[in-house]
Structures are given as C-alpha cells and as structure tokens.
Amino acid sequence: MEIQYGAPGCTLGATTNVVSNKPYTLSGLDPATTYAWYVRAVCGGALGNSGWVGPATFTTILENDEPSSAIRLTVDQPCPGVNAFSNTGATTFPGEFNPTAGNGGYWGTSISNTVWFKFTAPPSGSVKITSDISPLGSGIDTRWPFTTATTPRASTNSW
Numbered sequence: 821m822e823i824q825y826g827a828p829g830c831t832l833g834a835t836t837n838v839v840s841n842k843p844y845t846l847s848g849l850d851p852a853t854t855y856a857w858y859v860r861a862v863c864g865g866a867l868g869n870s871g872w873v874g875p876a877t878f879t880t881i882l883e884n885d886e887p888s889s890a891i892r893l894t895v896d897q898p899c900p901g902v903n904a905f906s907n908t909g910a911t912t913f914p915g916e917f918n919p920t921a922g923n924g925g926y927w928g929t930s931i932s933n934t935v936w937f938k939f940t941a942p943p944s945g946s947v948k949i950t951s952d953i954s955p956l957g958s959g960i961d962t963r964w965p966f967t968t969a970t971t972p973r974a975s976t977n978s979w
Contacts, residue, residue, distance in 0.1 A: 822869070825857040832858060832872055851883035852909050882935060885910050890936035895947055907933040 823837045823844065824830075837846070849855065858874030884891045884905075891905070910933040941947055949964065 821859060822862055823857060823859050824872070824874075825855050828854055828856045828875075828877060830856050830875070838862065849880050851880055854879045879909070882907070882910050884936045885934075886913055887936050890938040893937050893939045895939055895942055905935065905937075907935045910935050 821839050821842070821844075823839060823846075824832060825835055825837075825846065837844070854877055856875040856877050858872045858876075860872045861870040863869055883889060912934055916934060939947070
C-alpha cells in the first residue's frame with residue numbers, strides 16, 4: 821500500500837510512504853494541523869497498482885491536548901512569547917474532573933477545551949501564574965485547577 825499526504829490541496833506527488841503493516845501510524849506530523857491524504861494498493865507484477873483514492877483529510881491533536889502530553893513549563897524562566905499557547909482545537913479528556921457545585925467545585929459551566937501543562941514548584945512553594953498577556957490575551961473565564969502529578973487536572977481557555 822502507498823500513502824501520500826501533505827497540506828490540504830496537495831496533489832499526488834506529495835510525501836509518499838510505502839507501507840505493509842495495517843494500521844499504519846504516520847510520525848513526525850505537526851500538532852493541530854490538517855493534512856490531506858491519498859492511498860492506493862501496490863499489487864505488484866503484471867497487476868500493477870490500483871488507482872489513487874482521495875483526497876481525504878485528518879487533523880492532528882494539539883500537542884498538550886491529553887494529560888500524558890502536558891507541556892513542561894520552567895519556573896522563573898522568561899515567558900515564551902505573547903499568546904504562546906492556545907486551546908483552540910482542544911478536546912476534553914475522558915474522565916476529567918469537572919468541579920461543579922454538585923461535587924464541591926465552583927465552576928459555573930461545564931469543562932471544555934482543556935490543555936495540559938506541568939511544572940515543578942520551587943522549594944518556597946510560591947509560583948506566580950498569569951494567563952492574560954497583552955496585547956492579544958483576554959484571560960476571560962480561565963480556570964486553573966492545580967494538583968499533584970498523581971491526579972492531574974485541566975486548565976481551560978486560550979492564553
């Protein structure tokens with residue numbers, strides 16, 4: 821089988837992988853990116869190859885859309901830039917804690933669009949965190965639940 825993929829609108833001749841295992845996992849893709857793909861059977865011999873099927877598309881998930889892929893932030897390091905992170909395209913991880921009035925929490929709306937980060941607190945235990953960086957950040961409805969690494973929680977909203 822041959823797979824070709826690239827940016828939406830790509831034509832045949834994009835990146836090609838010849839594969840024999842199914843399912844096949846593409847690697848080295850950019851997070852939160854849409855790709856177009858084509859596929860065809862490689863029959864060999866006098867049979868030749870089938871015609872290409874496609875294009876179809878798929879979108880990769882955000883780098884930190886799941887707890888296991890949390891982005892490590894370093895305490896006391898300069899900010900990586902204005903609006904360096906976003907939750908656009910994020911999903912809700914199955915089983916995420918949603919602190920509502922019914923379970924002792926205080927969020928007025930349900931959890932959505934969560935992204936994950938991790939850091940190691942300094943010995944003082946004191947850390948300043950901000951999600952409203954000018955000129956583009958709004959910080960509206962940002963939620964910052966914290967916990968130990970053994971029971972991760974999510975943070976929501978773009979920043």
